[in-house]
Amino acid sequence: MWTTIEQIFPYAIAYTIPLLITALGALFSERSGVVNIGLDGLMIVGSFIGAFVIFTMRAQYPDQSWVLWVGLLAAAVASALFSLLHAFASINLSANQIISGTAINMIAGALTIFLARNITGSGKISINGFRPFNIPWLSDIPVIGDLFFTKTYITTWLVLVLLLASGFILYRTPFGLRLRSCGEHPHAAEAAGIKVQSMRYVGVMISGAFSGLGGAIILLTYSGEFTGNVAGLGFLALASLIFGQWKPLGILLATLFFGFATTVANVSQVIPSLAVIPPVVLKIFPYIVTLIALVIFSKSSNAPKAVGEPFDSGKR
Amino acid sequence: MNNSVKSLVAVLFGLIAGALLMALTGHDPVEGYKYLIQGGLKNPERIGNTLATATPLILTGLSVAFAFRTGLFNIGAAGQMLFGGFCATAVGLSLELPRALLLLVMVLAGFIGGALWAVVPGFLKAKYNVHEVVSTIMMNWTAYWTVYYVIPAYFKGTSLETESRQLPADAMLHQQWLSDMFQGSYINFGFFIAVIAVLVVAFLINKTTLGYELKAVGFNRHASEYAGIAVKRSIVLSMFISGGLAGLAGVAQYAGNASSLQIGVMPSQGFDGIAVALLGINAPVGVFVSALFFGILYSGRGFMNAMTEIPPEIADSIIAIIIYFAATSILIERLYHKLKLRRAANKKQGE
Numbered sequence: 001m002w003t004t005i006e007q008i009f010p011y012a013i014a015y016t017i018p019l020l021i022t023a024l025g026a027l028f029s030e031r032s033g034v035v036n037i038g039l040d041g042l043m044i045v046g047s048f049i050g051a052f053v054i055f056t057m058r059a060q061y062p063d064q065s066w067v068l069w070v071g072l073l074a075a076a077v078a079s080a081l082f083s084l085l086h087a088f089a090s091i092n093l094s095a096n097q098i099i100s101g102t103a104i105n106m107i108a109g110a111l112t113i114f115l116a117r118n119i120t121g122s123g124k125i126s127i128n129g130f131r132p133f134n135i136p137w138l139s140d141i142p143v144i145g146d147l148f149f150t151k152t153y154i155t156t157w158l159v160l161v162l163l164l165a166s167g168f169i170l171y172r173t174p175f176g177l178r179l180r181s182c183g184e185h186p187h188a189a190e191a192a193g194i195k196v197q198s199m200r201y202v203g204v205m206i207s208g209a210f211s212g213l214g215g216a217i218i219l220l221t222y223s224g225e226f227t228g229n230v231a232g233l234g235f236l237a238l239a240s241l242i243f244g245q246w247k248p249l250g251i252l253l254a255t256l257f258f259g260f261a262t263t264v265a266n267v268s269q270v271i272p273s274l275a276v277i278p279p280v281v282l283k284i285f286p287y288i289v290t291l292i293a294l295v296i297f298s299k300s301s302n303a304p305k306a307v308g309e310p311f312d313s314g315k316r
Numbered sequence: 317m318n319n320s321v322k323s324l325v326a327v328l329f330g331l332i333a334g335a336l337l338m339a340l341t342g343h344d345p346v347e348g349y350k351y352l353i354q355g356g357l358k359n360p361e362r363i364g365n366t367l368a369t370a371t372p373l374i375l376t377g378l379s380v381a382f383a384f385r386t387g388l389f390n391i392g393a394a395g396q397m398l399f400g401g402f403c404a405t406a407v408g409l410s411l412e413l414p415r416a417l418l419l420l421v422m423v424l425a426g427f428i429g430g431a432l433w434a435v436v437p438g439f440l441k442a443k444y445n446v447h448e449v450v451s452t453i454m455m456n457w458t459a460y461w462t463v464y465y466v467i468p469a470y471f472k473g474t475s476l477e478t479e480s481r482q483l484p485a486d487a488m489l490h491q492q493w494l495s496d497m498f499q500g501s502y503i504n505f506g507f508f509i510a511v512i513a514v515l516v517v518a519f520l521i522n523k524t525t526l527g528y529e530l531k532a533v534g535f536n537r538h539a540s541e542y543a544g545i546a547v548k549r550s551i552v553l554s555m556f557i558s559g560g561l562a563g564l565a566g567v568a569q570y571a572g573n574a575s576s577l578q579i580g581v582m583p584s585q586g587f588d589g590i591a592v593a594l595l596g597i598n599a600p601v602g603v604f605v606s607a608l609f610f611g612i613l614y615s616g617r618g619f620m621n622a623m624t625e626i627p628p629e630i631a632d633s634i635i636a637i638i639i640y641f642a643a644t645s646i647l648i649e650r651l652y653h654k655l656k657l658r659r660a661a662n663k664k665q666g667e
Contacts (some may be wrong), residue, residue: 037391037449085640088644089640089643089644093644093646093647094646095643095644095646096643098389098391098449099590099594099639099643100640100643100644102391102587102590102639103636103639103640103643104640105587106587106591106632106635106636106639107633107636107637107639107640109632109636110629110632110633110635110636111337111629111633111636113627113629113632114337114341114627114629114630114632114633115341117627117629118341118342118627123627123629232456232457232582235453235457238450238453239450239453239454242450278465279465280461280462280464280465280466283461283464283465284457284458284461284462287454287455287457287458287461288454288458290450290454291436291440291446291451291454291455294440294444294446294447294450294451295440295444295446298444298445298446299444
């Protein structure tokens with residue numbers, strides 16, 4: 001049993017990390033008052049731009065690992081810019097945020113394959129990403145070393161740093177307080193001199209940048225190929241945000257839950273103790289649990305009060 | 317500004333953006349559009365195929381539009397369609413009945429399957445106020461994995477692992493004389509189901525008390541409750557009907573346009589239904605027209621891809637961009653008003 005857990009652990013973490021960073025980005029967006037259902041599309045954009053940049057730069061600089069970092073950065077920037085479409089529609093035009101997000105998903109899904117086909121013909125771009133490594137010294141610690149510091153990706157640590165930073169920024173800085181106030185009571189925030197619309201722009205763009213990172217991390221860790229979709233992980237990230245009750249720690253736990261549940265379902269057939277459970281049960285388990293969690297949390301939801309409502313300065 | 321005008325402007329902008337895309341990637345837009353339209357409408361066969369392609373879109377569009385009109389955002393049409401199609405396929409492969417009866421039972425099974433898949437989020441919304449967007453997404457993936465495992469276990473195809481068995485000829489919506497009329501097209505009875513559904517839904521929401529109540533709940537839940545409408549029942553019923561319509565799309569797709577159910581694929585028509593509904597301003601006739609338009613783009617793209625170097629995803633891109641413009645149509649409206657004001661000001665100056 002222990003060896004199984006040891007074996008599953010790195011895969012589960014690798015699967016969790018893109019979810020975590022995307023859900024974390026969505027936290028900024030929703031805390032500022034904008035629902036972002038376009039996470040999936042933003043991840044796809046990140047995955048595409050990451051693949052495209054690395055693919056082109058590899059031709060010039062083969063075997064240089066800094067190229068991967070350029071790809072990550074480009075993915076974050078591109079998705080942040082792409083998220084402006086959503087920000088503009090939902091902040092300046094008071095459009096229905098769910099429809100606008102759906103449009104983002106559709107544009108990203110179609111446009112990236114269209115462009116990729118112009119580049120490679122098949123619409124798929126393969127990339128050699130980061131290699132998992134054992135952290136020297138730390139990986140020798142019994143138990144913890146095997147679980148957390150073996151076969152780990154460098155991006156995992158980047159995301160964990162971003163998680164800590166996000167928690168600090170949202171809850172310990174004036175900026176964080178202002179951003180959150182825009183999602184709770186935008187009119188009060190405005191009366192206090194906060195520029196609600198700018199704050200919401202920042203929230204959506206951080207969400208875009210983090211989703212782009214998420215998409216690129218999938219590409220650079222366990223997938224290794226741009227295929228025009230991210231297997232619906234953007235929607236799962238949205239579910240994690242709600243499951244985690246709009247809190248950084250909650251999001252971490254929710255994404256870990258999805259990461260482990262999915263990994264267990266994926267490998268169940270080769271593990272004797274799990275093979276007795278029909279795989280369909282394991283596959284649908286996370287979704288059913290989410291539904292149940294939604295019911296349980298429905299009484300005491302911590303959702304930002306004004307999330308999803310267009311801000312109209314003149315309306316009281 | 318009229319809503320249908322806004323939709324037309326969005327379409328126009330989408331087509332312009334598509335032309336720009338083709339030009340930017342080094343293709344000739346005029347040629348691209350020429351072959352795209354020809355591919356959709358060149359001869360009776362292609363027209364028939366366009367109608368067949370549009371059929372599931374009409375139904376998922378109706379599903380989403382109906383939910384919208386009653387204040388619900390049914391983003392789970394894909395899962396409902398898949399599950400409805402699965403139920404119909406299961407019936408078609410298991411029962412042996414006279415053709416007319418079998419088809420009727422299949423259509424009914426598809427409707428009920430899709431409806432049940434939507435009733436769960438409806439119930440959660442009514443009883444626990446769980447937002448239907450998240451719950452329908454969860455239901456989508458539940459349907460996806462359920463079908464993924466149940467089809468190979470009970471209805472496995474003879475050659476391919478990823479498909480169900482072929483439906484027997486009696487269990488398909490395909491009809492030879494109809495196909496002959498369109499010179500060999502794969503158009504089928506599904507199209508008539510869609511047309512009937514459009515008429516029934518139009519009648520239901522515009523002319524009946526039930527439709528009025530459902531719409532009222534969508535406008536203002538609390539006011540409706542005060543007026544004595546059973547709000548919770550209405551929400552569940554709305555989702556039931558909406559899901560049923562998506563289930564019919566599954567029947568039309570898997571027992572009409574195709575002859576077997578492929579696993580591991582989330583039907584794209586589910587999400588396109590949102591686009592169809594939005595462009596069709598959530599009115600049944602509007603849905604019908606915009607689904608036909610999308611049908612032309614989707615069925616023409618193969619021909620365009622064969623005749624030019626343009627990737628077929630241009631059609632999806634154009635549709636997606638149209639939806640963005642439809643979602644931001646308020647911008648178009650503002651521009652229009654600005655133009656009108658300026659013209660009025662100029663006129664005054666002229667005098």
